[in-house]
Amino acid sequence: LLGTNVLxxxxxxxxxxxxxxxxxxxxxxxxxxxxxxxxxxxQKSLAPPADVLGGFLNSxxxxxxxxxxxxxxxxxxxxxxxxxxxxxxxIILCGSLSQAFETPMNAGGxxxxxxxxxxxxxxxxxxxxxxxxxxxxxxxxxxxxTDETAADSLISDQIQAIAMSADLLDxxxxxxxxxxxxxxxxxxxxxxxxxAAAIFLKIAGKPSEFPLTLPPNACANPCLSSTAGKIIYxxxxxxxxxxxxxxxxxxxxxxxxxxxxxxxxxxxxLNGAQKRTLLPDHLVxxxxxxxxxRWVYACVSPRQDTAAGALVRLTPEGKRLLTLxxxxxxYPRDVAVARDGKALAFTCNxxxxxQLYCADSAGAEIVRVSNRRADFGAPQFSxxxxxxxxxxxxxxxxxxxxxxxxDLAAGSERAITHHANVGDYCWxxxxxxxxxxxxxxxxDCNFVTVATGETFKLIPATAVKDYxxxxxxxxxCNKKLKIVYTREYFDxxxxxxxxxxxxxxxxxxxxxxxxxxxx
Numbered sequence: 006l007l008g009t010n011v012l013x014x015x016x017x018x019x020x021x022x023x024x025x026x027x028x029x030x031x032x033x034x035x036x037x038x039x040x041x042x043x044x045x046x047x048q049k050s051l052a053p054p055a056d057v058l059g060g061f062l063n064s065x066x067x068x069x070x071x072x073x074x075x076x077x078x079x080x081x082x083x084x085x086x087x088x089x090x091x092x093x094x095x096i097i098l099c100g101s102l103s104q105a106f107e108t109p110m111n112a113g114g115x116x117x118x119x120x121x122x123x124x125x126x127x128x129x130x131x132x133x134x135x136x137x138x139x140x141x142x143x144x145x146x147x148x149x150x151t152d153e154t155a156a157d158s159l160i161s162d163q164i165q166a167i168a169m170s171a172d173l174l175d176x177x178x179x180x181x182x183x184x185x186x187x188x189x190x191x192x193x194x195x196x197x198x199x200x201a202a203a204i205f206l207k208i209a210g211k212p213s214e215f216p217l218t219l220p221p222n223a224c225a226n227p228c229l230s231s232t233a234g235k236i237i238y239x240x241x242x243x244x245x246x247x248x249x250x251x252x253x254x255x256x257x258x259x260x261x262x263x264x265x266x267x268x269x270x271x272x273x274x275l276n277g278a279q280k281r282t283l284l285p286d287h288l289v290x291x292x293x294x295x296x297x298x299r300w301v302y303a304c305v306s307p308r309q310d311t312a313a314g315a316l317v318r319l320t321p322e323g324k325r326l327l328t329l330x331x332x333x334x335x336y337p338r339d340v341a342v343a344r345d346g347k348a349l350a351f352t353c354n355x356x357x358x359x360q361l362y363c364a365d366s367a368g369a370e371i372v373r374v375s376n377r378r379a380d381f382g383a384p385q386f387s388x389x390x391x392x393x394x395x396x397x398x399x400x401x402x403x404x405x406x407x408x409x410x411x412d413l414a415a416g417s418e419r420a421i422t423h424h425a426n427v428g429d430y431c432w433x434x435x436x437x438x439x440x441x442x443x444x445x446x447x448x449d450c451n452f453v454t455v456a457t458g459e460t461f462k463l464i465p466a467t468a469v470k471d472y473x474x475x476x477x478x479x480x481x482c483n484k485k486l487k488i489v490y491t492r493e494y495f496d497x498x499x500x501x502x503x504x505x506x507x508x509x510x511x512x513x514x515x516x517x518x519x520x521x522x523x524x
Contacts, residue, residue, distance in 0.1 A: 007076075009034040009061060010052040021061055029071040029138060034061050038079030041101060054079055062095055071138040075115075076100055091115040094140055096130070107199045108216040109145045120147065173215075173276075178208060184275055186231025190482035191275075192489065193217070193227035193236050194501060198519035204238050206275065207515060209482040209503070214515060217277035224271075226524050233298025234275055235321050237283070239268040270303065272321055283323050290314075290338045294321075295346050295366075302329075304337040304351065316340060316351055316368060329368025341393075342366075343386040348413075350374070350384035350393055361395055363413075374411055374418070381409075383429075387436030392455065394439060396427055408441055410455065421453050422460070429476050433486075433506065440477045440488060448473040450490055452506075463488065464508045471495050476523035489514060491523050 008018045022033045036054035054077060062073050072094050077084055078101045091097075095115040099106075105121030109130070120126040126147040133142040173180050182188050190209030195202050199216075201223040206215040217236070218224045227238040270289040273280040283289075287305035294301055301321055306314035314336025319326040330337065335355040342349055347366055352359045361374040361381040375381045379399035386393055393413060396406040405426040411418040421439065428448055430441035437455055440463065442448045447470045450463040464474070472494040480487050480503075489503045499520040504511040515521050 007033065007035040008037070010036040010054055010057045012050055012052055021066075023066065023070060029134065030069060031072045031074055032062075032067045032070040033074045033076070034058070035076040036079070038077075038083050038101075040080060040083065041078055054083065058091070062091060070094075071134060072096060072132065072140070074098065096132075105147055106145075107147060107219050109143065116143070118145065178211065180276070183208075184234035186234070189484075190480050190487070191229070191231070192478065192480055192523070193229050193238070194515070195225055195227065195522045195524065196515075196519055198517060198521075202522075204236065205521075206236075206277075207501075209480060209487070209514065215277070217273060218280075225268075228293060229275070230294035230298040230321075232296065233294060233321050235272055235294075235298070236275065237270060237272045237292055237294065237301060239289070240271045241268050267308065272301070272323075281323065283319065284317075284326075288314075290336070291340050293340055293342060295342050296344050297346055302340045302342060302349065304340050306336045312336070316349075318368075330362075330364065330371065339382050339384055341384045341386055343390055344388055345390060348386065348390075350386065350395075352382050352384070361411075363393065385430070385432060387432055387455075388434065389436040391436055394421075394430065394432070396430075400424065408439065408453070421455075421458060431477050431479055433479060433488075440479070442473070442475050442477060442490070444473065447471075447495075448475060450474040450477050450488070462508075463506075464504060464511050478523055489523060491521070493522075 006018045007022055009020050011018055024031045024033060036058065037051055038054060039048040039051045042048045042051065058075060061067060062075065067073050074096045076098045081102060084099060097115050097117050099117060099119035102119045103121060104119060105126050106117060106119040110117035118128060118130060120128045129146045131144045132140050135141050173183065178188060183191065188208060191206065193204055193206055196205050199220055201220040202225060203216060203220060204218045204224045204227045206217055223241045225239050227236050229236045267288055269285070270283045270292055271280060272283055283301060284303060284305055286308060288308055288311050290304045290306070292301060292303040299320065300318050302316065302318050304314065305317055313334060315331035316329045316337045317326060318329055330351070332353065332355050335353055337351045337353045338359065340349065340351045349364045349366060349368070350361065352361050358378060359380040359382055361384060362371055363374055364371045374393070375397070377399055379397050381395055381397045384393055384395045391413060393411040395409050395411065397409055398404055398406050400407055400420065400423065405424070407423060407425055408421040408427045408430055409418055410421050422441070422443060425443040426445055427441050427443045430439055433440050433452070439453050439455065440450060441453065442450045451460055452463055453460045472492045474490050475493055476491045478489050480489055486506055487503050488506060489501060492500045492502055499522050500513055501515045501521045501523060502511060503514045
C-alpha cells in the first residue's frame with residue numbers, strides 16, 4: 006500500500022515507489038487528505054499533503070527520475086496549497102475531484118490530471134521524452150464510462166485561471182502585461198483537439214496554446230479586446246436531446262449568423278476565467294468591442310421574436326444596456342466601430358435586402374451608405390478613419406461577393422475587386438492596404454493597395470494547391486508585422502499558418518493532428 010503521508014507506516018505501507026520502464030525511471034507517491042477521512046482518530050495518522058510532497062518530490066532520488074507521479078486524494082482547496090512549488094516533470098493525479106480535466110492543467114510547474122469522481126472517466130496520458138529524458142509533448146484522452154458526466158463549472162473556472170497563470174509564468178509571460186495588452190502576438194483561435202470546437206489562446210513565439218473553453222459545448226468566432234483584457238465568443242449549447250455538439254466551426258459558423266440555431270454570446274477573461282453570458286434573452290447575430298474596451302456592441306433579436314431586433318450597447322460586465330437603433334419589422338446583423346470610437350457601421354434588412362448604414366457612437370445621425378438592390382455586409386473601418394471597407398454581391402452572381410471601399414469624407418464608394426468571390430478580409434495597416442481571400446475552387450490571400458487598386462497574391466503558388474486560404478488577420482510579433490490565416494484543406498483538415506507581408510517565411514504556426522481555425 007502506497008501511503009506517503011501516513012505518519013506511522015506499518016507493515017505493508019511504503020512511502021514511495023520507483024518504477025523502471027526501459028531506460029526511464031518514474032517515482033510514484035500517494036497522499037490522502039485528512040479531511041476526507043470520517044474517523045477523527047484516523048485523521049491524526051495522516052500528515053497534511055502539503056507538508057510531505059515537497060520533501061519527496063524534491064529529493065535526490067526523485068531528481069534521478071524522468072517523471073514524478075503524485076496521486077492526491079484531497080479537496081480542491083487543500084490541493085491548491087500543495088501545488089507550489091513543485092519540481093518540473095511532475096504529474097499530479099487528482100483522485101477525489103468531481104471535475105474531470107479534459108485538458109491537463111499546468112499549475113505550479115506540475116501537470117494536473119483528473120478523471121472525475123465516481124468512475125466517470127478512464128484516462129490515458131501519453132508523454133514523449135527527448136533523448137535527454139525531458140518531456141517535450143503530451144496527449145491526454147478521457148473515455149467516458151457513464152452517461153452522466155456533467156462538469157462543475159465553478160471549479161473548472163478556478164482551475165483554468167490558476168493553471169493558465171502558472172503556465173504563463175512557466176513560459177516567462179507576465180499575466181498583468183498580457184491583460185494590459187502589451188504582450189505581442191496574442192490571438193484566440195478555435196480547435197477541435199478535445200472533441201467539440203473550443204476556444205484557445207495563442208501567443209506567437211511560445212510553444213503552448215492555452216485552453217479557454219472546454220467541451221461539450223462548441224464555441225466559435227472569438228473576438229479579443231486587449232484593452233479590456235477579455236474575449237467575447239459564441240457558444241452553441243449541446244442539444245437538449247443529448248445529441249453531440251458540432252465538431253468543428255464549419256457548423257458553428259452557421260450558428261453565428263443565427264440561421265440554423267440559437268447561439269449564446271459569452272465573455273471571459275484572457276485566462277478563461279469569469280465566464281458569463283451576455284444578453285441571455287436575445288439571439289445575438291454579431292458583436293464587437295469598442296476600441297477602448299469599455300463597451301460591447303451587439304446586433305440582437307428577442308428569442309421569442311427573431312424577425313425583429315436592435316443594435317445595442319452594454320458594458321463587458323453586462324450592465325448599462327442601451328438600445329441605439331431599433332426599427333420595426335427588421336433586425337441588424339454586422340456591426341463595426343471606428344478606432345476613435347466615434348462612428349459605427351452596421352447592416353440591416355430594413356429594405357428587404359442587407360443595406361449598410363453609418364451612425365455616431367450613440368446610434369444617432371444615421372446615414373445610409375448603400376442604396377441599391379443587393380446585399381452588403383462585413384464592414385470594417387480603416388485605422389486612419391478615412392475609409393469603410395465592406396462586401397457586396399451587387400456585381401457578382403450566385404451570392405459571390407466583391408470588396409468595396411467607401412470614402413467617409415467624400416461620401417463616395419468604389420469597387421476594389423471585380424467578380425472575385427471574396428470571403429474574408431482585414432486591413433493590413435492604417436488604411437493603405439487590404440488583405441483578402443478570394444477565388445472559386447481554391448481561395449488565395451491577396452493584397453490590394455487602396456490608392457491604386459493594384460492587386461497581387463500574398464503567397465505565390467509554386468504547385469497545384471489542395472487547400473484554400475481564409476480568415477486573414479494581422480498580429481505583431483517581435484516588433485514585426487505578421488499575417489496569420491487558416492489553411493482549409495479539401496480533405497477537411499484545417500491548420501493555422503503565418504507569413505510575412507512580403508510572402509516569405511510561410512509556415513504552420515500551430516502544430517498537431519487536430520483541426521484549428523481563426524474563427
